[in-house]
Amino acid sequence: MDKNQFAKTPPMGWNSYDYYDTTVNEEQVKANADYMAKNLRRYGWEYIVVDIQWYAHKAGSRRAEHQYIPFETVEMDEYSRLLPDPERFPSSAGGAGFGPLADYVHRLGLKFGIHIMRGIPRIAAHLHTPILGSDLPASEAADPSSICGWNPDMYGVRNTEAGQAYYDSLIQLYASWGVDFIKCDDICNTNVYPTRPFSGKHEIEMLHRAIMKSGREIVLSLSPGPALIDKAWHYEKNANMWRITDDFWDNWDLLLNMFERCELWQNHVSQGCYPDCDMLPLGWLGKGFGQERYSNFTYEECRTMMTLWCIFGSPLMIGGELTKMSEPVLSLLTNPELLKLLDPAYRRRQVLRDRKQAVWSSCSPDGEVYVALFNLGDESGRVEIRLSELEPAYQPTALTELWSRETVTKSSVIGCEIAPHGCAVFRLEK
């Protein structure tokens, strides 16, 4: 198995976090899967990912005080492995785990993913519960000095045989359920330790080894960001995607900042290796946070986000509730011309970026050229780039804008008037 074959293009899917926070249940997951199968699958969308706390009893019940209730009980098997909370995921009862739900998703022609926290449950360490495949208990695999700063559930795992046995057993279980995608949190940047944010390095390697041993092609996604650019090779060696910023939400400053981060990581997109711009906070968000709202992004900002994520080559994970998607939002997610740009075989690069504008180009393996113009300013304005700055010898006959589908005739300059925070993205016709 070669992990770079697991996801030949950036994974596209839906993730439960932005809408449900810690509270998502089986019925809700199925409803979103149904919607995806019906409306999005044919455009390449395929992952359904259950995010954080699916193992936690009473998740979300003390939301005003705690996002993650400290020391609350969790669903765990006899080998220190977390299982779905059967209250929220009834089909998991009796040891079935996420198997039935994964089957459901698979039957829709989709793939099934879950979130995990780096480490082994703290309670397992304190209770000295066994590890499958090891004579040593959880207390010997757990590192009591390695915690997550924002979630109280786990201890980091030591770089030992017992530790590897734990991760092996965990991935073996999850593979047996049919999991296709694992988003591991508190590992890409262990931010409770600001001076050693890569303290989870060995755990990334251990997870990679466990996946290879499992025999199942499980995409490995690392959170949270910002990933460390000086560890890029290590991420590329062991994982499929890694977050390049801290949590992304529907806020222009965060979107503006993403241009800087995409500049930084643009040379690091290749088959099986995807710097990750995080979920797309589109449509209805925030219900589980106690503040359900429609995305604060304007339509122009949404198009800018989609265009940047695609031309950069980021994974695409929808954050909003699918069953509440309106037609305009759906149209943002179903532009086939734009989604083609995700292909890592395209050569993409930032051509220009200053405070007011950014320009990106992308060139397909067969020589098709695309140019995206972004207005980063707060006022309408013309953004343009000379052809000579793109590909000196290239002479297009016309340009087609991918959002409007309008075609304009060629000139030596590609440019147009763009709304504040908006964009235009052109295919150059030969």
Place this chain on the structure above:
Amino acid sequence: MDKNQFAKTPPMGWNSYDYYDTTVNEEQVKANADYMAKNLRRYGWEYIVVDIQWYAHKAGSRRAEHQYIPFETVEMDEYSRLLPDPERFPSSAGGAGFGPLADYVHRLGLKFGIHIMRGIPRIAAHLHTPILGSDLPASEAADPSSICGWNPDMYGVRNTEAGQAYYDSLIQLYASWGVDFIKCDDICNTNVYPTRPFSGKHEIEMLHRAIMKSGREIVLSLSPGPALIDKAWHYEKNANMWRITDDFWDNWDLLLNMFERCELWQNHVSQGCYPDCDMLPLGWLGKGFGQERYSNFTYEECRTMMTLWCIFGSPLMIGGELTKMSEPVLSLLTNPELLKLLDPAYRRRQVLRDRKQAVWSSCSPDGEVYVALFNLGDESGRVEIRLSELEPAYQPTALTELWSRETVTKSSVIGCEIAPHGCAVFRLEK
């Protein structure tokens, strides 16, 4: 009660750590107390301090792997409070705690101290055990994101009523045993979080409040160092002593570095407020570490250490095993002329320091002047200071060296030949 009345001069005593590590037992504590009462008490030595892990079962039994065995059981009462391990402290059985041992020490005319870790036992949080005086369990007082980087026993305590109730109940229990001195660890500099080393600030305040409420004059000592100079006022407001370096051992580089730290803290010595140079690693050390050894310090270095600690005004805690003290070591600890300098009413200051030498002076409330000359270099050499640099109008008739008891006649320069790493300390006779 005014905490600055609890220790009118820097505490002097013995601490079990340097010799016993985590393993000291009742018999050993008593033997050291007996020795102190017989040989040291009349010079001002009075504290007998039981250092770290007295509550831990099997402490020291896996020393090659762990100084502090993670997730090992601990002796704890029904209110989440740690008790002495009855295997090592038989008199504590049946709920007596350190009461009988404290009584023993008191009967010798000495005072009794213990070490605690900041926080509440992790196991108490995970088992939701009660807190005396609060309706909330340990899980509500514990902060799951606040740990110690080097000891796995505790969670930090939240700044809440439940948290204060826990500390109140803890100090109440220890006061009831007759504890006179508490060395709280992982609190002066919470070094697992290098960017927020004062994260235990509120716990220092909570401990201070708990001591005030207890009605017992318990000296509060904070570890580990280095204390933060920009928090000096806070330490002075809430504690009696605080470590100004990381752990000090019998190593010249550490002793040399202490001169720098004493320069930094010299203006912060006052009644009840003592920057702490840490234990004196004299005589036999290291047994509990599995490497029993005689102190690596030369006799000259020992005198330099004692002289600096005294003229600076540091607490004095003997680290070596008392029952194995030789006559020469004992003489280092029993120089009454030198020990007088500890008095915070003396005005001390560093007069000079460079790579080769340091000079300190001290002036008693009634105008007696002392000058210490230190040779910081690796070769013998003359160290001297002009009288005019000390106290312009001062004209001594003679000088008495406090270690040799020799007297020399006056001149305009105080100076002498000093061995490498050695010192001379003079009283200026009027």
Place this chain on the structure above:
Amino acid sequence: MDKNQFAKTPPMGWNSYDYYDTTVNEEQVKANADYMAKNLRRYGWEYIVVDIQWYAHKAGSRRAEHQYIPFETVEMDEYSRLLPDPERFPSSAGGAGFGPLADYVHRLGLKFGIHIMRGIPRIAAHLHTPILGSDLPASEAADPSSICGWNPDMYGVRNTEAGQAYYDSLIQLYASWGVDFIKCDDICNTNVYPTRPFSGKHEIEMLHRAIMKSGREIVLSLSPGPALIDKAWHYEKNANMWRITDDFWDNWDLLLNMFERCELWQNHVSQGCYPDCDMLPLGWLGKGFGQERYSNFTYEECRTMMTLWCIFGSPLMIGGELTKMSEPVLSLLTNPELLKLLDPAYRRRQVLRDRKQAVWSSCSPDGEVYVALFNLGDESGRVEIRLSELEPAYQPTALTELWSRETVTKSSVIGCEIAPHGCAVFRLEK
């Protein structure tokens, strides 16, 4: 000579910067001196300090672009020493320097001070001009890698004989003029080098030596701040005052921040050693900056500033134009009861500080106790402190507020209602 005898209490005076920026001239200096002699001298005010750029031709003529015109010519003698610009200081012509102006100030019973930049003029280094008392030219004393980040005039001076000769010759000249006070800039914190802010350490020592050699009691004041608390001993050894913040202006946030800085430095006030809170931006300010204005401080804030500076023991340098002082402003500067608190023999300390309030106490050598209460919040509110938190055994019969001169009868609590950003300061009557 002992530098701690040069200023037995914190220097009090006027400085040209806050009103004139770089443009002050002889007539203006004299006018301010006249005013001080007539209205302020009897309260202890005595220094008249000419601040930055008195040597610079065309100073202030390109103010929109440059505060300090780069590469503009300067007035310099044949030994690389800067002289007053004769256009602005006509009496300095013909080699007289500031002698005549200093004489004028002295005749008024006042003292005369000047500002200098650390270093030797850049142009002197580039032209290889001589140094008095050295065979080597300025180019050998200048360190081409040591500059000021915000003023283009000087190179730092090397720690060599030629370098010391330059500083000796400089101070010798300024002493010959009758200078009583030198404010040396770019030396306390060499902030262009954020990772080595004490790069001027040797130049502080060289200036101190030069002053000692000069035979004249010249107060040495170091700027800009923030001074480095871990270098406190070095400042105390070589200088008389040092700035504890960056430039202070009439802005509440800066005043609020000064409470934090005073906490930090409170143990470092002693005779001849004064942590410096910077000029008092009172009355009319900013003319030379092209934005003449009345101080933005409210009357309450002014009293808070004066009270803090006094009870802390800071030097007091008036920043506003004296000739335009109104009666209310004058009254802030002429409260003899308050000014008494400056005496370094008083034992001052911060008793309490949180976001809403601060309390300081001070105790005179003969046992008089003062308490200042500050309302740091944006709303009126009661600030109080229990007597037991001050001096346990102290029992005053009454309290006199020093601004209002009102007396209240005693109680176990000292407190009153205070306006936002305001204060009350009480003398406790025995």
Place this chain on the structure above:
Amino acid sequence: MDKNQFAKTPPMGWNSYDYYDTTVNEEQVKANADYMAKNLRRYGWEYIVVDIQWYAHKAGSRRAEHQYIPFETVEMDEYSRLLPDPERFPSSAGGAGFGPLADYVHRLGLKFGIHIMRGIPRIAAHLHTPILGSDLPASEAADPSSICGWNPDMYGVRNTEAGQAYYDSLIQLYASWGVDFIKCDDICNTNVYPTRPFSGKHEIEMLHRAIMKSGREIVLSLSPGPALIDKAWHYEKNANMWRITDDFWDNWDLLLNMFERCELWQNHVSQGCYPDCDMLPLGWLGKGFGQERYSNFTYEECRTMMTLWCIFGSPLMIGGELTKMSEPVLSLLTNPELLKLLDPAYRRRQVLRDRKQAVWSSCSPDGEVYVALFNLGDESGRVEIRLSELEPAYQPTALTELWSRETVTKSSVIGCEIAPHGCAVFRLEK
């Protein structure tokens, strides 16, 4: 003009610094050029680069004190532009500059390069000399707060029209001489300002614009390193090569560290964009430093260096004196199979790196695969890699080692015994 066309493969040449320091003269440059033309040109070596201080009078004459004599005179034209010192470069007299020397080099079929310091001569700013093409003098283009920490000659240039005019005029002059390569120093990492190491950003842009305007294809090389990985896009946009470490010398620790740096920059090699591993300290070195010596690198270390530089795709600049090259050294520089790997069209990547070993692979555009095995340890040992870790589907028939020219038959593992610090590099035969 497209700067990525100026150097389609990493520049290969000789640089005067490692042997001559600041002292190289015309005769010596010619001798090295002659040697290159005769012995190296046919392998692709073509640049002859005159390094630092060619404009400085008396360069090297006070070497014990100063590498760069502060405030010494320099050769400068009437427009503030530095010219070669005619004492060392006689053909430059009479305004010819480096024209005659460039002609000489060109006639040998080689290219000519020079070193410059970022900025405008300090003396020009202090003397207000003119700038060609601007009404403003040097003093208006110079930024008095922007200096180099280790060389005293220049001030940084402001981002203004006058500043651009200066750089334009400079490059225009150097282009008129026939300069093909400019190594600009103190610009890639302005290390005197550790907290703003990219303070020369605008000057990189100004130099790039000046080169574009000059109409001459001048390769732009930026020093010193370490370049900032988060500014990679900016370097790639404006320059041809940039140093990825501080100065590299013949020291194993530095060579070992280069593996880490090559890992970091491996995704940033493309046509016209070359992360630069610095000069090759081979053969005779150090004469100008007063310590002529044969390179400290063993023959194994030399091969490791050459192999890493080539497979990574670094520019190659010989540091040793060419006229003293021995046959074995020459053979290191003339391995055509190895030099082919420099081509940026090859896809290179680090396959493995730990403390003991590193493995790199490279794949040519037509599918030839190369594998380099490095023994990073201090003892001989086997280094190996499974074919499956390289290119899963690739099945070579045999392997040829490029240094020994030996061929071995295929297996599923590529590996061999390698001397300490040594390497082997294989071409996989289809």
